[in-house]
Amino acid sequence: MAVLDLRFDGDPVLQQVAKPVTHFGDPLPTLIADLFETMYDAKGRGLAAPQVGVLERVFVIDTTWKEGERRPIAFVNPEITDQAPFKQQGPEACLSIPDRSFDVARPVWVDLAWTSPSGIAQKSRFHGVGAVCVCHELDHLNGILITQTGTEI
Ligand code: NI
Numbered sequence: 001m002a003v004l005d006l007r008f009d010g011d012p013v014l015q016q017v018a019k020p021v022t023h024f025g026d027p028l029p030t031l032i033a034d035l036f037e038t039m040y041d042a043k044g045r046g047l048a049a050p051q052v053g054v055l056e057r058v059f060v061i062d063t064t065w066k067e068g069e070r071r072p073i074a075f076v077n078p079e080i081t082d083q084a085p086f087k088q089q090g091p092e093a094c095l096s097i098p099d100r101s102f103d104v105a106r107p108v109w110v111d112l113a114w115t116s117p118s119g120i121a122q123k124s125r126f127h128g129v130g131a132v133c134v135c136h137e138l139d140h141l142n143g144i145l146i147t148q149t150g151t152e153i
Pocket of ligand 1: 093094095096136140
């Protein structure tokens, strides 16, 4: 495992649409392990592959580790299949945009379908911080940053 170099706002790689993963063997497990290590090292709750310069549809989150419980989840080829008709506005930060915060509106919940790192289809509903986090990271896979979707606070 390795802590990878982060890409920052202004780097063109952050504005590109990432490609679906089609091969679930190496080096995918290494990429995912490195994303987690980089995320924890940078004190983040989520990290998407484009943020380390890899244009593949992969992101990792752990929304609870800062409160003491590690619950890492890795998402490959994620897609929102349904979402709440209501949005919640809240502050977000991004490891690629240091020392700035943005107010962003996100659905109260989202249903997400994805593939596990071992190639198994998964689906789940995410609420609150979980919904915010998966929407934020999914945006990264589509080249979208909170500088575009939010208001700086
Ligand atoms: Ni981000």
